[in-house]
Amino acid sequence: MFYILLAVTLMAVVTYIPRALPIVLFRRKIKSQRITSFLYYTPYAVLGAMTFPSIIYSTGNLNYSIVGTLMALALAYFEQGLMKVALGAVLVVYLCHVCF
Template sequence: MTHNIYIYILVAAAVSCLIRVLPLTLIRGKIKNPLIRSFLYYVPYVTLAVMTFPAIITAPQIPVAGILALVVGIIAAWKGVNMMGIAALCCCVVFVCEAASAYLM
């Protein structure tokens, strides 16, 4: 059973290495296709969103508090509030929602 873990680690290392090495070896020049360029431009943002949005809803004890904090954060970002202000505002929204729900129950 212990030798299986070494195979898993070896396969994971090979896949990780291939993901990093293949683009460097296969793509020599500048990518001129606008579709591929826009796809590659938005990959980091989409990856961050996919990892973050489920945690926003599931992290609080009450999912409605997370959804409300998300809405408030989007509105605050739209109005031009800085990141620290948005984070503090969203934390306050979750705190108030959870305190209100504890008080009501």
């Protein structure tokens, strides 16, 4: 039982450190444009890095995944809504599975 409590405590500390560290380190406003830009775009980069492999391997067929991704990118480029982009990509992948 002691090891379970120790493990939970250590996990809590390790989870808390990345959240508390920026507050402790950056008490003043960040003046560097490069650091501000880096911190602004980091969530988008991480989201893309986590999402893109799932998109490619989700269908089990690389070609269908690429076609669905291209359809989603095309719909997003022409400023369609999120629902249209998602449904369009799913529909194209489904049609590829049915037709080929």
